[in-house]
Amino acid sequence: MVNNITRTLVQPLVGRCVTVNSKNFPDGLVVTFGFTGNLTEEIEKDFLDLFSQSLSDPIKSVLLDFSGLQRLNSIGVRSLLSLIQLIPEHVPVEYHNCVAEFIEQVNLLPFFLERGEMKSLRIEELCPNSHASFKRNLLIGTDLIPSQDVMAQVRNIPKKHCSQCGSELEQSEVASIFYAFLACIKKK
Numbered sequence: 001m002v003n004n005i006t007r008t009l010v011q012p013l014v015g016r017c018v019t020v021n022s023k024n025f026p027d028g029l030v031v032t033f034g035f036t037g038n039l040t041e042e043i044e045k046d047f048l049d050l051f052s053q054s055l056s057d058p059i060k061s062v063l064l065d066f067s068g069l070q071r072l073n074s075i076g077v078r079s080l081l082s083l084i085q086l087i088p089e090h091v092p093v094e095y096h097n098c099v100a101e102f103i104e105q106v107n108l109l110p111f112f113l114e115r116g117e118m119k120s121l122r123i124e125e126l127c128p129n130s131h132a133s134f135k136r137n138l139l140i141g142t143d144l145i146p147s148q149d150v151m152a153q154v155r156n157i158p159k160k161h162c163s164q165c166g167s168e169l170e171q172s173e174v175a176s177i178f179y180a181f182l183a184c185i186k187k188k
């Protein structure tokens with residue numbers, strides 16, 4: 001069954017930095033926005049218009065997936081905020097596979113965590129010896145338990161080792177800054 005959101009949004013979005021998928025559940029649609037490449041200009045107005053018109057479908061939740069995001073600048077952030085603000089307030093918003101570019105903004109703008117729930121991170125780790133780089137997912141609530149003591153949480157993240165030389169991998173970001181958002185996540 002093709003629902004309204006899929007019908008109106010997928011076609012006009014081919015080749016742009018946002019893709020939309022929706023899955024039908026008995027209690028409503030789960031709509032996923034996938035970001036790829038550079039989100040550095042306005043999300044097209046016709047896209048936002050189409051999205052708001054499609055909101056007549058009952059929506060269960062909206063998921064934002066950042067796994068493909070490479071660059072995000074202030075214009076992209078503004079677009080992202082416009083998109084989130086279109087989502088009706090009773091609809092839960094989730095952030096998945098959050099990459100460093102997005103996390104930096106989450107740490108700056110309280111709005112993101114006030115409106116949505118961070119579910120998982122996609123971090124990059126480097127081998128200090130062979131300089132190989134590895135991507136890895138961390139689940140909030142499993143690998144990272146939100147708490148006021150951010151550094152205690154960061155120390156508990158299981159270590160990974162380089163597949164080429166066995167050295168312990170390191171994250172290039174400063175942990176106390178990168179993971180600051182953990183102290184702001186509301187406990188359930």
Ligand SMILES: [Zn+2]
Nearest residue numbers: 127130162165
């Ligand atoms: Zn290595």
